[in-house]
Amino acid sequence: MDQTFLMIKPDGVQRGLVGEIVARFEKKGLKLVAAKFESLPEERVMEHYSEHKDKPFFPGLKSYIMSGPCFLMVWEGKNVVSITRQMIGATNPAEALPGTIRGDFALEIGMNVIHGSDSDETAKREIAIHFKKEEITSYERVDEKYLYE
Numbered sequence: 001m002d003q004t005f006l007m008i009k010p011d012g013v014q015r016g017l018v019g020e021i022v023a024r025f026e027k028k029g030l031k032l033v034a035a036k037f038e039s040l041p042e043e044r045v046m047e048h049y050s051e052h053k054d055k056p057f058f059p060g061l062k063s064y065i066m067s068g069p070c071f072l073m074v075w076e077g078k079n080v081v082s083i084t085r086q087m088i089g090a091t092n093p094a095e096a097l098p099g100t101i102r103g104d105f106a107l108e109i110g111m112n113v114i115h116g117s118d119s120d121e122t123a124k125r126e127i128a129i130h131f132k133k134e135e136i137t138s139y140e141r142v143d144e145k146y147l148y149e
């Protein structure tokens with residue numbers, strides 16, 4: 001089954017949005033298979049955001065991500081990457097539609113509450129950066145027969 005890496009960033013944790021955000025994905029029918037609170041070490045921030053390391057906003061991005069604990073998750077489900085990206089909304093909250101997480105809970109691009117992998121390939125890479133294999137569980141949700149045809 002498809003998997004993705006989602007991370008509630010320090011602003012989402014500090015603003016008390018963890019429960020609300022997790023509830024949205026749970027109610028959609030997606031399955032939480034791994035989760036942990038963690039203050040990310042610098043090496044993992046550099047690895048995760050390596051594509052942005054030369055961008056002018058990178059120093060600010062790095063100190064924001066390291067400003068407090070993040071809530072890291074692996075979610076599973078059919079088309080989970082595209083579904084969660086849609087539920088998260090546009091990178092810039094000013095452009096994110098109402099009903100999306102960023103559209104409902106954020107104002108500015110620098111602090112946009114949550115990260116979500118943008119492709120199956122990226123998801124594999126990001127899951128491997130942040131989770132050990134044994135931290136990821138495997139189980140059936142009892143409602144799966146009413147979610148999948």
Ligand SMILES: Nc1ncnc2c1ncn2[C@@H]1O[C@H](COP(=O)(O)OP(=O)(O)OP(=O)(O)O)[C@@H](O)[C@H]1O
Nearest residue numbers: 052057061090091109110111112114115116117118
């Ligand atoms: N112009 C910018 N100014 C400040 N921060 C930015 C800017 N562009 C991106 N960022 C930060 O870098 C993160 C990664 O940017 P990216 O373009 O990969 O967006 P994204 O894929 O929607 O976001 P994420 O990877 O966090 O899910 C953004 O979520 C945001 O926190």
